[in-house]
Amino acid sequence: METKINHDFSIKRTIHANYHYSFWAFFSITSLWVIYLTQHGMSLIQVGLLESIFHIASLLFEVPSGTLADRFAYKTVLIMGRIMAIISGLLFLSGSGFWWFALAFIIQAFSYNLNSGTNEALIFETLKSAHLEKSYLKITANLNAIYELADMLGLIIAGFFVHWHFALTYVIYILTSFLAIIAILRMREPQDTQPASNNEPTTSFADIVSTSWRFLNTHHLIAALMLFLACYQAIGTTYFFYFQTLMTHYHFSGWQISTVIVLASIFNILGAKFSPNLEKYWSKQAIITSLVILMDIGLLATLYANIVVLTGCFILINLVTAIVEPIFNDFLQQQLPSNARATLLSVMSMIFSLVMIGLFPVVGVLITWLHFNLAFFSIGILLLASCFSIAITYLIKK
16 A cells, blocks of 8 residues: 555656656747847748758657667656757857857757656656556646746746847856756656666667557558648747748847737647647547648748737747647557657657658748748648548548
């Protein structure tokens, strides 16, 4: 009885510590990096190339970092991620040229990848050890709400620094990384995922990657959902980052930038928090269709080049992007095998990186040539055409 009480207390402490870690790790004080780079002389094309470098590095690091999480302690991998974040913050503070920033992005990509999939896998395996897997959707909804809250507060603070000592945002980034490490130390590693002893057989990198490939090759629906989520999030992410240049183009003050971020973040938090309730009333197919339609409405509305309309599109696109993640995260978590969970989640992030490598610099070029509104209107047309193509293919098959 006492053992069970201690075990339950350990699980609660780990979950609460993970909430603290998630807040500090996702405290988006540096999310206005597009403005930061343009203030340091980078053009939109260079900004697009730097983001591509980040995702190329992320692509190269993704499966190895996921494998580390499957082979070694989750806590160790998370701490390594925060150390890499501290190093990247120092590089951004001291950098002044394209290649120096490129190095900072490469280190930051490694930091991002060490967290990618690892945190979610730690939570799920912790719950699984107590047969509480059904609680994962509620907890992941809480985590996404925390991500959005941390994102909002970080961006609000960053907005006030835009025209005043903007470099201080990276000092804060380094400090929050130390706070995240403290939170990690309070967690407890799930017992059945501890590293194997010398007397136990170990799983090689090739074995884990092979397992992931075989799983995706035989589960086409999961592979398709991973691709859908990657494309959907890539469009939302691209709009978010390039909208920063629009705010500077219209000479938004620090408080105006923060106000827009607050409005978008409030909707994001509500969307992330209440997204599990959608499945009580609609099927996943209906949810997917609705989210795609709303995303396309936001993109097509950018044709009307009015800053109020474009800001509304910004809020809408951010909202639907926030809603989609917890729904698909829960579905995918239920389908993945424990021995390769972090690796497969890393593969999902790898697909996202592939999409971003192509999309982000292309949009940067389109904005330079066609302006912001026409660039994203074009993406909306492509999305609409893709939806019609998929719908026609589906009807033909029926």
